[in-house]
Amino acid sequence: MISLEDICEGEWVDWYKLTPLERWHESDKLRTYYLSLGGSLDPEPDSQSPFDAGSPPSPRLVDGRPSLRVLRRGGV
């Protein structure tokens, strides 16, 4: 029988194993840390979003990474 450890990166499997409330509280800590580093809550420009009005880019993220982390596209 296949397990998620065989096909997913370890950090995601660890995240999946938390309860929803544990994830919520961990996410809140991440958000607090992100803001403490000067991170912006402005939305990222997203030309594929129907809401995108071609607005100028928001300030650079402090960690240079998108807010919703995409680890892979998986060829699907």
Next chain:
Amino acid sequence: MGGQACVFYGAVEFSRDADILILADPPNLDRLALALADLVAESIAVPPFSPEYLARGHGVHFRCAHPEAFRMRIDVMAKLRGVDPFAVVWDRRTTITDQDGTVFELLSLPDLVLSKKTQRDKDWPVIRRLLEADFQARPDADERAIRFWLREMRTPELLIELATRHPALTLDLFPTRCLLEAARQRDQAGVEAGLMAEEQKERERDRKYWRPLKAELVELRAQLARRNLPN
């Protein structure tokens, strides 16, 4: 309903905004206006905050000025493409209560998955992870859960595993998802091709759905620009 719901369900770690699905009737809009006032939230961009635009499927956007949510964006919608009307999704919502009594009302996982079938690249890996997290959370899944996974799973290896373990259910769902035939045959390349075809089809449906709404937004922005021109 958006990134914050995906945090609860395990597909993302962090979201900078909050997306809210509401019942757009006058009393509820009044309550929402009060809540937005508490957050010192201002409507930004177009369309304006009105039931007509919400009913047509537009999102209305706000930015908070409250110190505890400074510059946080809130997007409000009353209708989602491919998802049942509000009353139906409200009946099957997921409710989570924190130890301090805070209550979180989330789109059900199947509804959230449907809402993520958009034209945007970033939504598709999220759907995949929503399903993986659900698979991880339910080792003793019932038939309903297995049917849901067979309908929506986007991880080829897990689809093949499910089709092998549940051949009768897989056969039953062939009419609704043709890539299950490839999964049953343990044909990973065939499953991957089927997933790609599904994604392309949904992206095109989403683009078609938004075309007239985007045209309306362009016109609203032009009207706003004309009004703001100096005389």
